[in-house]
Amino acid sequence: MTKTILKNIKLIIVGITLITIPSCETVIKNKTPKTTSNLYKQKVDSIINIMTIDEKIGQLNLPATGPITTGSSKSTGVVKKIEEGKIGGLFNIKDIKNIYEIQKIAVEKSRLGIPLIFGMDVIHGYKTTFPIPLGLSCSWDMELIEKTAKIAADEASANGINWTFSPMVDISRDPRWGRVSEGGGEDPYLGGKIAQAMVNGYQQDSLAAEYTIMSCVKHFALYGASEAGRDYNTVDMSRIKMYNEYLPPYKAAIEEGAGSVMASFNEIDGIPATGNKWLLTDLLREDWGFNGFVVSDYTGIYEMRAHGMGDEFDVTTLALKAGLDMDMAGDSPNIAASYTNTLKEAINKGKITIEDIDKAVARILTAKYKLGLFEDPYKYCNVKRAENQTYTQVNRDFARLVGAESTVLLKNENQLLPLKKSGTIAVIGPLAKASNNMPGTWSVSTDHATAISVWDGLEQTVGNQVNLLYAKGSNITKDLALEKRVTMFGKDIPRDEKTDKQLLNEALSIAKKSDVIVATIGETSEFSGESSSRTNIEIPQVQKDLLQALLKTGKPVVLVLFTGRPLTLVEESETVPAILNVWFPGSEAGLSISDVLFGDVNPSGKLTMTFPRNVGQVPLYYNHKNTGRPLGNNEGKFEKFKTNYLDVRNESLYPFGYGLSYTTFEYGEIKLDKTSMTNNDTINVSVNITNTGNYDGKEVVQLYIRDLVGTITRPVKELKAFQKISLKKGETKTVTFTISIEDLKFYNYDFDFVAESGDFEVFIGTDSNTTLQSKFTLTE
DSSP states (O other): HHHHHHHHHHSTTTTTTOOOOTTHHHHHOOOOOOOGGGGHHHHHHHHHTTHHHHHHHHTTOOOOOOOSSHHHSSOOOOOHHHTTOOOOOOEEOOOOHHHHHHHHHHHHHHSOOOOOOOOOOSSSSSSSSOOOOOHHHHTTOHHHHHHHHHHHHHHHHHOOOOEEEEOBOOOOOOOOGGGGGGGGOOOOOHHHHHHHHHEEEHTTOTTTTTOOBBBBBEETTGGGGGGGOTTTOOOOOOHIIIIIIHHHHHHHHTTTTTTEEEOOOOOOOEEEGGEEEHIIIHHHHHHHHOOOOEEOOOOOOOHHHHTTTOOHHHHHHHHHTTTBEEEOOOTTTOOOSSSHHHHHHHHHHHHHHHHHHHHHHHHHHHHHHHHHTTTTTTOOOOOOOHHHHSOOOOHHHHHHHHHHHEEEEEEEEEGGGSOSSSSSSEETTTTTTTTGTOSSSOOTTTTTSOOOOOHHHHHHHHHTSSSSEOOOOOOSSOHHHHHHHTSSOOOOOOOOOOOOOHHHHHHHHHHTTTEEEEEEEEOGGGGGGGGGGOOOOOOOOOHHHHHHHTTTTTTTTEEEEEOOSOOOOOHHHOOOOOEEEOOOOOTHHHHHHHHTTSSSOOOOOOOOOOOSSSGOOSOTTOOBOOOSSSGGGGSSOOTTSSSSSSOOSSOSOOTOOOBOSSOOEEEEEOEEEEEEETTTOOOEEEEEEEEHHHHHOEEEEEEEEEEESSSSSOOOOOOEEEEEEEOOOEEEEEEEEEGGEEEEEHHHHHHHTEOOEEEEEEEEEEETTTOOOOEEEOOO
């Protein structure tokens, strides 16, 4: 059937000369992207030349269909529009048979037979779900991260999906913003490495391969710096800050060959990103050489009206001329400001030209060629492959490992952990049996009913060795309205009708019978994510009360903390003997957590966002700049007329890069092979690391650099390299880093990417607070 359909396509689209298409590997792996439109230009131009204006506008239309997870718009008459060639792609349709039938309509019933592109929010896995991206980033393991994206692509592509709205690479220093859960934290260097790993995982060596999908880098740009941590809010920052601190992860993803980009909701220099020509054309295409297409976020074009950018013709014109190619979820009768509803009349009004539309159409058709959809529109619709390659035991085993590797041990007083596989353990807390919350936010294709809860994981792994007892202990929060808001999308935790006192008494009764208490406490999965901003980033008070009551029993307590953001944990850090931050570990969560609790996996995760002491410190991040009145070596002590607070110390509760292990590591002295270098030179920096504890373990060795004098002010410290190493008990390894001129470069006042001669400090240690340092000089 496919060959017959393809013949029909070739007959209908006359004038196409077949050309040899080079391997996509040359495009995707190019670190300095160049335009590749010439590879497909003849074919694309031949199609555009015979398209009607309605068919052209149709290629720019990405309506919302299927189970919508964000926004309020829903398109109508989809099938008829597909037959008329008025739709270019669809998103968030999960059924492979449905996708096949829809593609069949596009290919067989529309005039030109142009295939659709099918997208989905495959954020941290398809059916096999991995930890939320913030948790995943805490593994500091780029090979592991890339493999999670590869598995996600393999499963999604087997189920009809060829485009994912991931990775999200927004830098954020504000844990009030719920979407920190979807990104890689606060650091631009680490964020760039994660962006590259994710793009490689999704796209591999060829977008045309049946097991890969096109990535979409989002949200371009600066979305993570929204004022007050409130979603969709204004962003305002200097260009210097943009270039040095926020843009690097996007640029890294583009250099890695990302096929598409999503515009962010926020404004930049007073113009919303959706219609910002400097951002989408001058910077992205001309400076960075991006050759893919740009899609709006959900109803992003329409929303420019609320920003105050004019009527429906003003905002659609602004978007198209800025370089915004595809309109997501604008195709709806109640949304006048959409490409579908305005572009045709905008041509008649003289606001845009047909050439403006043709540019966008060419980019989308080129993407479809890169994906191999013209060669085989049904390549992603193999039912047998979907059955054999989705949620396999191999994939689930890997998800179990990744969940454990992403866990961060925040505290372990008197080596309470790992627990012994014996005795009686009380598992207490509202999240103990909440299997549907384990995959976390943005898990739209996950079967939440099959996710493994903490209770189920413990029963499966140690149930025949340990006497397990359970009590819920409390509801998620006392506020019923808030609880409904944080248990959406089928992730309800049934509210117990017993009083808080009754629930607490049940928990205390169970606790008294135990040798140790595992308290499963924290946020639900939808406490974070899109439109989930918080002003109070503490554990909900009713759960805090439960935890403190459990501590008063005198029994050892392990806090298994669920969260999608950094929380303020001062009270918990002072009173609870052991704290495991498990984030939301994914579909195999309970098994991952059990593996860490009992020492089958030694935790090695390190924080990628700073944990503040209270929300008043926010934004708080390690790579800040000095003021003219720094507190210096007097951290923790108040000093008048210095940069500090009256009521709380400056430093964080848990710094960037922090994370404990069941073993201990000792760092030797930093050794440099020389103390000066030129622009054409390098310096090797080495340090000996010894495992001095009683367990084999992994350590993330982190290297930071400080530029002591610059033509613009420079951060007190910047991450420039890291290595994750494994050490047997008693083993010593030498870790060596090579510093090159590229590690010393930054954007100066004139936006030149330069390294300036002078003195530098180099730090190596277990987290960003390391004081182990040495110096070197860059000479002219």
